[in-house]
Amino acid sequence: MAQQAHSTPPPNSGWVTGGIVFGGVLMLVNGILAILQGISAISADDVWARIGDYVYKISLTGWGWILVVLGVLAAVTGVGVLRGAEWARAVGIALAVLNVIIQFLFLPYSPIWSIILIGIGVFVIWALAVYQPGPRTP
Numbered sequence: 001m002a003q004q005a006h007s008t009p010p011p012n013s014g015w016v017t018g019g020i021v022f023g024g025v026l027m028l029v030n031g032i033l034a035i036l037q038g039i040s041a042i043s044a045d046d047v048w049a050r051i052g053d054y055v056y057k058i059s060l061t062g063w064g065w066i067l068v069v070l071g072v073l074a075a076v077t078g079v080g081v082l083r084g085a086e087w088a089r090a091v092g093i094a095l096a097v098l099n100v101i102i103q104f105l106f107l108p109y110s111p112i113w114s115i116i117l118i119g120i121g122v123f124v125i126w127a128l129a130v131y132q133p134g135p136r137t138p
Contacts, residue, residue, distance in 0.1 A: 023127030024081030026120050027092055030099065031075030033117070037110075038067030056105050063106060070099060081128065089128045096124040 041064030058066075074095050080088030100121040103114040 019123075019127035020081065020131040023092070023124045024078050024088075026124050026127075027074050027078030027081060027096070029078075030117060030120055030124070031071045031073070031078055034067045034071030034074060034099070036071075037113075038064040038069075038071060040064070041067060041109075054108055060109070063109070066102060067106075070095070070102060074099060089131065092128045093125055096121045096128070100125075 041060045043064075074092075077088050077092045077095055081092050100118050103117045103121065107114045
């Protein structure tokens with residue numbers, strides 16, 4: 001029996017290399033958007049939907065601070081990814097996973113926006129996980 005070819009792109013193909021750059025840009029933009037989302041939750045609670053009983057009881061001000069801190073970390077890590085920092089890939093994956101979880105928990109307040117940010121987070125995880133940095137040249 002013949003083996004089937006894998007549909008996974010080869011390491012560091014144009015797709016993957018472009019994906020890491022796009023993933024870094026998305027992390028940076030996602031971080032900035034999370035900061036703005038957090039600021040709006042902190043300053044104007046009436047912007048967000050009012051929900052009754054919710055399992056994860058955190059005030060909108062609390063959610064705002066969580067989003068601001070996560071946004072700052074994501075933006076800094078996005079810059080690190082774009083500069084090729086070795087630490088940035090692992091930290092970026094961890095922050096993207098955390099962002100997906102936070103956005104899932106934030107769904108009742110902003111369902112469409114949270115789903116969009118979850119999709120961006122999944123792409124960032126893929127882009128950072130698939131990329132394999134080559135040996136450094138002097």
